[in-house]
Amino acid sequence: MGILEVKNVNKRFGGLQALGDVNLSIRENSCHAIIGPNGAGKSTLLNCLVGKLIPDTGSVLFDGQSVLGRTPYEINQMGISRVFQTPEIFGDLSVLENMMIPIFASRDGSFRMHAIENMHNEKAVVERAKQVLDEMNMLDKQHMHAASMSRGDKRRLEIGMCLSQNPRLLLLDEPTAGMARADTNNTIDLLKQIKDERDITIAIIEHDMHVVFSLAERITVLAQGTPLVEDDPENIKGHPKVREAYLGEAA
């Protein structure tokens, strides 16, 4: 039994069957990649896991508990953090403040009215934020306006914000999309390091095969809303069905 169990999930948008009978099991402390051509339903599947979409049928269990019908913030409080395709950070805030918010969220829950409390009394949160920034090699940027950073740094900050909450499952939606080669390699190194150093399960959606084969321990190939194969990376590379899905029948 994996930490995340997706069973018989179906999702329809009008006449389009976006997901058809998806079954997926992600082992704890593994790195699982979901790949597939455009329109295969990867993002739809991810959105079903984090509460943005609700599947028509089927079940999604995280650590034995259903996530269906829960809002994104409730699912985050269960221990799932998500990194977006375009980095979603608090652009108007400083880098340090960006890092403090998820730490407050893990400590205080989804809402707390600490309106008169003073920031000086939150030393523990500030310390922890600085510690995570240090781990991300971003401590020198702590007073920067988050929106003014480069794409790669924004991605690094977003991953750091997710990690500061010590999530059990980290979902990455095309974390290197639109990145320069150097930034992509930096991100791969960062993710490798996270995978090695922490007890964390990573699920990654990715187009870039270089990224997938550098990180994944298990790969699911999705095509037209259904999983074609699930196997180890070595077996996926030469799999005829995968070639067919990616390159068309003629190949």
Place this chain on the structure above:
Amino acid sequence: MLGLNNKDTLLLIIVAAITLLAPFILNPFPTQSAMAQFNAGYPDLMQRFVIFGIFAIGFNILFGLTGYLSFGHAAFLGVGSYSAVWMFKLLSMNVIPAILLAMLISGLFAVLIGFVSLRRSGIYFSILTLAFAQMSFNLAYSVLTPITNGETGLQLTLNDPRILGQVTTAEGSIPVTSLFGLEMRSTYEMIFGPWSFQFNAGYYLCAIIMLLSFYIAIRIFRSPFGMMLRAIKSNQTRMSYTGLNPRPYTLAAFVISGMYAGLAGGLMASMDPLAGAERMQWTASGEVVLMTILGGAGTLIGPILGAGFIKYFENIFSKINDNILHSWFAFMPDGFENALVAIVHPFVGKGWHLTLGILFMLVVVFLPGGLVEAGQRVAKLFRRRKSEKTSDESAQSKPAE
């Protein structure tokens, strides 16, 4: 001091000094001089400065921090005024219970309106709040006449019960509002040579309450809660995927700013115990938006500056009529004089809105950060000059060493 950092403490002290010395600062011209009409140091106007300051400070907590633009905040002002007047009618002429009830009722009202309106954001939120405010206005104007006294407005009468206070004064007239016996209208006039300065009890009560409100606003701005509100403005998606529920945060901000508006409304009624439906009209809601943006949304001092600026224009510029213009330009030949008066005429007197509108446009286009940004730019300019000077000096002094 008081849990604020040095910069905020300094700001609070400056604002405190200006408000407490306002009777001097706003009356710089001798009473008999030609410039006396620019004096703003009379109780009625000074009270309005600080009361609208409170209104704008509260509005800024919602708009400046969360970015939710409410177009119906005057509804809370009106509700506050009605509650306060009812307290004067039923309980006593003491302003404290009236102000407390005004805040309580407007707070409850804000929970209701906020709960519905905050289901949407952006323009839809603005329209929902506008709709609620117009509904309140029309209800107060017609259907709720037993509570609001319709278009006449709610006033005190000699038949009011006032169970804890006196129904009528010894002379048989309606008693005046007071703070434990200190009449709000009582004014001490200080004559100093050709100058005269007025110290009004009501103004000082409002000023102290405004300083308190300003202090609380600073604390909210600097608290973790304030940071969450800025995070909502910045990125709600990240907010909810970080495990935070934006709804209660925005609702809390909405209720706090509604209570600030109710407080302002209650103070208005405490200074002059009547309340009319026009206080809730959309133009009044628009005015506080103008004040906040003109002063600088999201800054601490901006809303107070904006409120003062607009109220000064409304009361001082609108009093300049053609006779005054003629007396100003009297030194010129007749033809020139008339031409100049004709040019200036549309911008003053009843046309003060035109001047304000032009100023507002200029501020929004060239100073998106409002008057606060203007101040910052001037300060920067001075600092640069200074540093250039010192660097020049050091460059010159180097060879001598």
